[in-house]
Amino acid sequence: MDGLALSQEAMSDAAERVWGFRAFRPLQAEAVRAVVEGRDSLVVLPTGGGKSLCYQLPPLLTENLTLVVSPLIALMQDQVDGLRLNGYPAAALHSQIEDDEQRATFDAIESGELRLLLVSPERAVTGGFLSRVRDLGVGAIAIDEAHCISQWGHDFRPEYRRLAELRDRLPGVSMHAYTATATPRVREDIVEQLGLDEPEVLVGRFDRPNLTYRVVPRVRVADQVAEILTTRHAGDAAIVYCMSRKETEQLAEGLGKRGITAGAYHAGMSGEQRRRVQERFTTERLNVVCATVAFGMGIDRSDVRCVIHASMPKSVEAYQQETGRAGRDGLPSECVLLYSSADAARWHRLIEGSAFEAGMDEDSIRPQLDLLAQIRRLVSGARCRHRALSEHFGQSYDEPGCGACDVCLDEVKPVEDSTVVAQKILACVARAREATGTAYGAAYVAEILRGRRTQKVVERGHDRLSTFGLMNGARKEFIVSCIDQLVDLELLERSGGEYPVLVLTKASVEVLRGEREVELLAPPQAARPERRRGASEDEEPLAPEEHEVFDRLRALRRRLAEEMGVPPYVVFNDATLRDMVRKRPGDAGSMLEVKGVGRAKVERFGEAFLDELQSA
Numbered sequence: 269m270d271g272l273a274l275s276q277e278a279m280s281d282a283a284e285r286v287w288g289f290r291a292f293r294p295l296q297a298e299a300v301r302a303v304v305e306g307r308d309s310l311v312v313l314p315t316g317g318g319k320s321l322c323y324q325l326p327p328l329l330t331e332n333l334t335l336v337v338s339p340l341i342a343l344m345q346d347q348v349d350g351l352r353l354n355g356y357p358a359a360a361l362h363s364q365i366e367d368d369e370q371r372a373t374f375d376a377i378e379s380g381e382l383r384l385l386l387v388s389p390e391r392a393v394t395g396g397f398l399s400r401v402r403d404l405g406v407g408a409i410a411i412d413e414a415h416c417i418s419q420w421g422h423d424f425r426p427e428y429r430r431l432a433e434l435r436d437r438l439p440g441v442s443m444h445a446y447t448a449t450a451t452p453r454v455r456e457d458i459v460e461q462l463g464l465d466e467p468e469v470l471v472g473r474f475d476r477p478n479l480t481y482r483v484v485p486r487v488r489v490a491d492q493v494a495e496i497l498t499t500r501h502a503g504d505a506a507i508v509y510c511m512s513r514k515e516t517e518q519l520a521e522g523l524g525k526r527g528i529t530a531g532a533y534h535a536g537m538s539g540e541q542r543r544r545v546q547e548r549f550t551t552e553r554l555n556v557v558c559a560t561v562a563f564g565m566g567i568d569r570s571d572v573r574c575v576i577h578a579s580m581p582k583s584v585e586a587y588q589q590e591t592g593r594a595g596r597d598g599l600p601s602e603c604v605l606l607y608s609s610a611d612a613a614r615w616h617r618l619i620e621g622s623a624f625e626a627g628m629d630e631d632s633i634r635p636q637l638d639l640l641a642q643i644r645r646l647v648s649g650a651r652c653r654h655r656a657l658s659e660h661f662g663q664s665y666d667e668p669g670c671g672a673c674d675v676c677l678d679e680v681k682p683v684e685d686s687t688v689v690a691q692k693i694l695a696c697v698a699r700a701r702e703a704t705g706t707a708y709g710a711a712y713v714a715e716i717l718r719g720r721r722t723q724k725v726v727e728r729g730h731d732r733l734s735t736f737g738l739m740n741g742a743r744k745e746f747i748v749s750c751i752d753q754l755v756d757l758e759l760l761e762r763s764g765g766e767y768p769v770l771v772l773t774k775a776s777v778e779v780l781r782g783e784r785e786v787e788l789l790a791p792p793q794a795a796r797p798e799r800r801r802g803a804s805e806d807e808e809p810l811a812p813e814e815h816e817v818f819d820r821l822r823a824l825r826r827r828l829a830e831e832m833g834v835p836p837y838v839v840f841n842d843a844t845l846r847d848m849v850r851k852r853p854g855d856a857g858s859m860l861e862v863k864g865v866g867r868a869k870v871e872r873f874g875e876a877f878l879d880e881l882q883s884a
């Protein structure tokens with residue numbers, strides 16, 4: 269570069285020419301500049317924040333080679349395929365590359381044509397590679413998913429520990445680390461382990477404004493999930509996270525009975541079965557997957573419109589990461605958590621159980637229980653979800669209302685006369701126990717309050733309690749939800765193993781005596797359609813006739829991708845197809861106006877898409 273004078277214009281031009289990107293996302297320009305100017309850097313951007321561009325763009329400007337270490341072979345190949353379609357010279361080296369392809373790669377390096385070389389961490393630290401790397405003309409080293417270097421991260425990989433050796437072999441070459449993991453401890457670890465030299469640290473905002481968060485009391489999982497998927501996300505890509513393997517299978521089956529084709533995915537399936545589900549999902553032949561958290565790493569479908577948690581995840585970090593798989597293309601997407609306070613009790617038992625098996629003591633599970641308490645506070649409270657999440661990650665949130673969460677959308681309504689409702693429930697829990705000397709679970713207490721003369725209620729004489737029928741006419745779900753909230757407020761305690769029962773706490777007495785007010789939230793009857801504040805035009809839903817065209821373009825995209833053996837988003841992503849539907853380009857020139865369309869793609873796909881638009 270001319271005296272390091274890197275103009276904003278040169279950067280924007282390249283981003284537009286190759287990728288068709290109109291503008292940089294936050295911190296991308298700064299991150300590119302650090303690489304071009306040869307300063308070490310640590311870039312922390314949330315999932316979907318656009319980290320790849322930060323290391324893909326600079327070598328086009330400096331005209332040398334950037335070496336990228338990336339942990340997942342599957343994603344590496346997709347990235348290379350995607351770049352090549354954009355006319356960007358990139359290649360990968362890992363265990364599954366054939367010898368002659370490898371030779372071609374080294375030839376391309378020698379002739380100075382290659383700009384990006386992706387290597388697996390295993391390959392990067394082999395003696396053969398290290399002895400050769402000095403001759404490759406490497407201008408910068410990029411470490412993707414850099415948190416893999418830290419034991420404090422959620423995905424530790426021992427090979428990452430040796431990556432500093434690369435630097436030793438390439439003195440004077442700048443090194444750049446990229447991650448979505450925000451905790452300070454992991455960040456420090458990355459800088460130290462890689463030996464980054466006074467790195468420029470760029471930390472992006474963790475808030476994901478295009479995601480709408482909802483927490484909904486769980487009543488009947490399969491019905492609720494089916495309703496969300498059919499009313500708001502018909503035909504969309506969606507992931508439903510479940511707590512256990514069995515639940516993924518049951519739910520997939522339950523959805524099938526309700527007319528929604530869904531796959532199950534969990535670590536108990538064979539590698540082959542899992543690959544098949546993953547592949548069908550990536551190639552858009554399957555849109556809904558019920559999965560344990562094993563599903564996600566390595567899935568790069570950027571058009572996931574909906575992530576549902578069938579139960580509460582075990583930490584805010586896990587929640588952020590799993591919901592982060594929605595809307596990576598920046599378009600509005602929804603995250604729904606179906607919550608019951610019983611989830612917390614279940615996690616508690618699981619954590620205790622595995623500690624017990626591992627022969628660990630009570631103290632060792634403290635950190636995990638703390639994480640559990642944090643997520644529980646977040647989901648059971650009625651504070652703006654965007655604000656609560658941002659603050660959890662140490663970032664302030666200044667918007668008065670986000671317009672994109674159940675709280676700010678006013679879907680969470682206080683229960684009228686909350687304190688009286690709480691008193692009725694607490695009194696019923698107390699009376700039922702006094703009458704028989706036994707404690708009961710939430711569902712049963714709800715039956716008494718609703719005045720149901722079920723066989724058990726009559727046998728136990730609970731139909732003669734003063735609290736029998738006190739909440740006549742209330743829905744069972746409503747009462748159970750109130751009970752859940754009382755548990756979260758520590759005004760009731762759930763105790764006992766598989767069938768937990770309710771007992772009063774010290775604080776319950778204050779409520780019963782009228783010394784303490786309670787605020788309860790009404791479960792929503794049915795969630796309303798999205799309406800986001802400040803939604804820009806391309807976020808507005810497509811009109812029905814536009815949707816038809818969109819679907820045709822999507823089908824074309826799938827055919828082309830299948831022919832080439834690449835995932836569909838590599839051809840064009842959803843945002844690009846939507847813009848194409850809106851702009852309806854009639855020739856190659858106007859095709860270039862469409863967001864996400866660069867020259868190489870017009871040459872390659874322009875005609876096919878123009879034809880499809882013409883006939884639509």
Ligand code: ADP
Nearest residue numbers: 289291292293315316317318319320321570596
């Ligand atoms: P990350 O690695 O941070 O999770 P990616 O690099 O995979 O994110 O980018 C996520 C998505 O955003 C991709 O579909 C990518 O094409 C798109 N993207 C990245 N930068 C831009 C930009 N400046 N403008 C528009 N889209 C972008």
Ligand code: ZN
Nearest residue numbers: 652670673676
């Ligand atoms: Zn909000």
